[in-house]
Amino acid sequence: MKLSLKKELPNIIMLLLPAIYLAYIWNGLPQEVPVHWNLHGEVNRFGSKLELAITSLSMPIITYVIFLIAPFIDPKGQIKQIGAKYGNLKLFIVALLSMLAIFILYNANNSPELSPEFIVPLLGILFMVFGNYFQTIKPNYFIGIRTPWTLESPEVWKKTHRLGGQIWFVGGLVIAVCSMLIPSVYSMKIVIASFLILALIPVIYSYLYFRDIKKVV
Known part of the structure; x- marks a missing residue:
């Protein structure tokens, strides 16, 4: 897999957007800005402008960089077999995190509180996208539901990601819809609870399925 500047240009543009916006608002930012928020979106720590810049820009x-180098260091070379879908996933995640970085910078400049009304739907969409991609991901050490049992057996990997893809897509949809129907004070709590459930079910399933096929053998 060779790097192509033409293919990477959309990612680079997305990465530059938060930096450009930060440069635009830099002189107007106070010396102390919010850099950490609790689950309710309330500021619980202030820091310097430099810390805010590093925190927000480093995410995307x-x-x-992880998405960029993963195909080259994947021992099994399975990521390369995903093809264009891997590039699409990379662009989506980078774009999403860049939007989040801009949102954090905007709030730091205009309002100390970080409203979950914008973040929670994005997280729901993120879960849906991952759910959609789970069924196309080949066994690898970087992306997907990586348990000892999925990495040990291609069949367990396939079955687990099929189930995981379905519940992550539905779970993400539920999160996105609920964020518009319930008070924002409960939104992040629901996201955390949902994430724990969505993460735990495939892990348990991968173990149980691996155990069952070992019994048959």
Whole structure:
């Protein structure tokens, strides 16, 4: 897999957007800005402008770098077999995190509180996208539901990701819809509870299915 500047250009543009916006508002930012929020979106720690810049800009950049190098260091080379869908997933995640970075910077400049009304629907969409991609992901060490049992057996990987894809898509849809129907004070709590459930079910299923096929053998 060779890097192509043309293919990576949309990602680079997305990465530059938060930096450009930060440069635009930099002089107007106070010396102390909110850098950490609780589940209700209330500020619980202030820091310097530099800390805010590092915190917000590093999220999409680090994610992009991980996506960029993963195909080259994947021992099984399975990520390369995902093809264009891997690039689409990379662009979506980078774009989502860049939007989140801009939102954090905007709130730091205009309002100390970080409203979950914008973040929660995005998280729901993120779960839906991952659910949609789970069924196309080949066994690898970087992306997907990586348990000892899915990594041990391609069949367990396939079955687990089929189930995981379905429940993550439905779970993400439920989160996105509920965020518009319930008070925002409960939104992040629902997201955390949902994430724990969505993460736990495939892990348990992968173990049980692996145990069952071992009994048959």
